[in-house]
Amino acid sequence: MYAANWKMNMSAGDAADFADKAKAWIARHHELQNYIVICPSFPFILPLAIELGNSGIITGAQNCSEFPHGAYTGQVSAKQLADVGAMFCIVGHNECRSLLHESSDAIGKKVSLLFEHAINPIVCVGETAFEFEQHQTLTILEQQLAPIIKAIKSAQSIPHEFIIAYEPVWAIGTGKTPEPQTLENVFSWILSHMQSKAPSIQKIRILYGGSVDSLNAKSFKHIKGLGGFLIGGASLDFQKFKNIVGLD
Numbered sequence: 001m002y003a004a005n006w007k008m009n010m011s012a013g014d015a016a017d018f019a020d021k022a023k024a025w026i027a028r029h030h031e032l033q034n035y036i037v038i039c040p041s042f043p044f045i046l047p048l049a050i051e052l053g054n055s056g057i058i059t060g061a062q063n064c065s066e067f068p069h070g071a072y073t074g075q076v077s078a079k080q081l082a083d084v085g086a087m088f089c090i091v092g093h094n095e096c097r098s099l100l101h102e103s104s105d106a107i108g109k110k111v112s113l114l115f116e117h118a119i120n121p122i123v124c125v126g127e128t129a130f131e132f133e134q135h136q137t138l139t140i141l142e143q144q145l146a147p148i149i150k151a152i153k154s155a156q157s158i159p160h161e162f163i164i165a166y167e168p169v170w171a172i173g174t175g176k177t178p179e180p181q182t183l184e185n186v187f188s189w190i191l192s193h194m195q196s197k198a199p200s201i202q203k204i205r206i207l208y209g210g211s212v213d214s215l216n217a218k219s220f221k222h223i224k225g226l227g228g229f230l231i232g233g234a235s236l237d238f239q240k241f242k243n244i245v246g247l248d
């Protein structure tokens with residue numbers, strides 16, 4: 001899976017242009033259908049979902065409220081996202097954890113609401129540079145995953161495939177990436193942790209995110225346990241995005 005996180009970038013015109021090109025591209029690559037997810041800013045979700053139709057490219061969101069509805073000015077609910085055609089939603093992105101002070105508990109609530117509305121969460125986890133240096137990665141991931149596991153356990157229904165994006169904070173937008181062996185160890189830990197704590201999940205897909213480009217994507221593709229990428233900066237340019245996928 002290749003998920004594009006456009007963050008607070010792209011105009012309505014840029015988004016439409018990207019969608020046009022992406023549709024023509026996927027028409028030549030049926031094998032990519034349902035493996036490409038584009039997460040624009042809220043105002044572009046509906047037009048993008050309409051434009052992409054049933055092309056096989058999926059529209060997602062970058063966040064949702066931890067509340068179901070009500071007096072929460074500026075927030076967007078999981079239900080509203082479902083209404084406008086979002087099928088995936090990034091939650092727990094480090095920029096939301098650090099800039100908006102979102103807690104892991106709030107992120108667990110978002111996951112529950114997304115489950116209720118049949119939106120597939122893309123749960124982001126990752127440690128800071130300091131935590132990495134202190135060898136605390138797995139402790140941090142365990143803390144971040146605890147409310148997610150709780151949400152899974154109390155859910156009425158969960159998606160067939162549960163998606164976790166491992167995004168070390170120190171790799172986001174910095175040009176730095178972890179060593180392949182580090183990634184393999186982290187992926188294997190996430191997989192066995194989730195399998196033992198949330199056995200109701202049938203399938204877990206682990207994405208890597210943080211300064212993904214065509215070069216490192218190529219070298220990471222064979223890492224055991226990797227199920228795709230969450231791509232920020234390089235997803236804003238359609239050619240760069242295509243180069244990461246590796247199909248012209």
Ligand code: PGA
Binds near residue numbers: 005172173
């Ligand atoms: P980046 O962002 O690819 O620009 O590092 C990834 C992300 O924040 O999801």
